[in-house]
Structure formats: structure tokens, C-alpha cells
Amino acid sequence: MSEQPxxxxxxxxxxxxxxxxxxxxxxxxAVATGNDDEETG
Amino acid sequence: MAAIVQAQANQILTATLxxxxxxxxxxxxxxxxKLTSTAPSSTTAGTELSATxxxxxxxxxxxxxxxxxxxxxxxxxxxxxxxxxxxxWGSIVGLEVWDTAGTPVRWWFGTWSGQxxxxxxxxxxxxxxxxxxxTLS
Numbered sequence: 001m002s003e004q005p006x007x008x009x010x011x012x013x014x015x016x017x018x019x020x021x022x023x024x025x026x027x028x029x030a031v032a033t034g035n036d037d038e039e040t041g
Numbered sequence: 042m043a044a045i046v047q048a049q050a051n052q053i054l055t056a057t058l059x060x061x062x063x064x065x066x067x068x069x070x071x072x073x074x075k076l077t078s079t080a081p082s083s084t085t086a087g088t089e090l091s092a093t094x095x096x097x098x099x100x101x102x103x104x105x106x107x108x109x110x111x112x113x114x115x116x117x118x119x120x121x122x123x124x125x126x127x128x129x130w131g132s133i134v135g136l137e138v139w140d141t142a143g144t145p146v147r148w149w150f151g152t153w154s155g156q157x158x159x160x161x162x163x164x165x166x167x168x169x170x171x172x173x174x175x176t177l178s
Contacts, residue, residue: 027136028175
């Protein structure tokens with residue numbers, strides 16, 4: 001198969017003609033979404 | 042981007058701010074990694090993959106010591122499922138990390154890079170060591 005796998009996915013061909021599809025994921029949670037900059041007068 | 046289940050985010054707030062005097066929070070190990078065929082959200086679990094060769098209920102996963110607000114798993118060895126049926130699995134879209142409390146609790150969720158991922162008959166879906174990164178920032 002000459003199709004390029006999507007980003008983050010790696011495809012490895014095995015000798016028996018099957019494939020291993022390696023997947024990745026990033027789970028990112030934001031703790032602080034407010035104003036991080038301290039403004040002092 | 043949300044990645045932690047809303048109810049569990051509330052638990053973290055409760056613990057770290059000692060709301061109501063409470064400071065206990067945590068998942069019951071072992072944790073399980075589940076594959077989903079739909080995208081999970083902070084309030085709604087995805088539809089767990091139902092396919093020949095996939096382990097319903099997920100497979101145990103452990104995470105490395107957190108550093109810099111981040112960790113990754115699995116540790117030790119990859120997690121793999123092989124499509125042992127005669128037809129394609131269809132789409133793998135998301136992942137969820139559940140604990141194994143008496144009533145299991147869903148803690149984290151996300152989608153796979155490059156999803157949806159289709160696994161043809163005979164092929165293996167594999168999550169290499171440290172392929173899942175979890176970050177609080």
C-alpha cells in the first residue's frame with residue numbers, strides 16, 4: 001500500500017502481509033485559562 | 042483543550058483547594074485504556090469499540106512518573122490488539138482512561154492523532170511505550 005499514513009500514525013508491514021498500526025495521542029488539559037499576567041499599578 | 046473528565050476535574054479542584062475540607066482524590070488502579078469508535082467529551086464517554094480481537098473493557102495501562110506537568114504511557118511494554126475477525130474494524134477515533142473502582146470511573150479522554158484509524162482484518166493496532174502523553178498545563 002503506497003498511501004501515506006496520517007500524521008501521528010506509523011504503519012509497519014509484516015512479512016505475512018499484515019500490518020502493525022502504531023498510534024499516538026496527546027491528552028492536554030488546561031489548569032489555568034485565565035489571565036496569567038500580573039499587572040501592578 | 043479539554044482532556045480530563047469534568048467530574049474528575051471537579052475532584053481535583055476540590056482536593057487542591059480543600060473545598061469542604063476534602064483533600065482526597067485519585068483513581069483506583071489498575072487503570073484501563075479503552076478504544077472508542079466515537080469522540081469522547083468531558084461529559085460523555087465515547088462508544089467503546091466492539092470488534093473481534095479487541096478486549097472489551099480495555100487493557101491495563103500504567104503511566105510514568107510525572108515531570109514538568111506531563112506524563113506518558115504505557116510504561117514497560119506496548120499495548121496491542123489484533124483484528125482477528127474477517128472484516129475491518131471500522132474507525133478507531135478516541136481513547137479513554139478508566140479506573141477499576143467498584144463502579145469504574147472515567148478520568149481522561151482524547152482522540153488519536155490521525156483518527157479515524159481503520160484496522161483491516163489481520164492487522165494490529167498498537168500503542169507503543171509512551172505513545173500517550175498526558176499534560177496538565
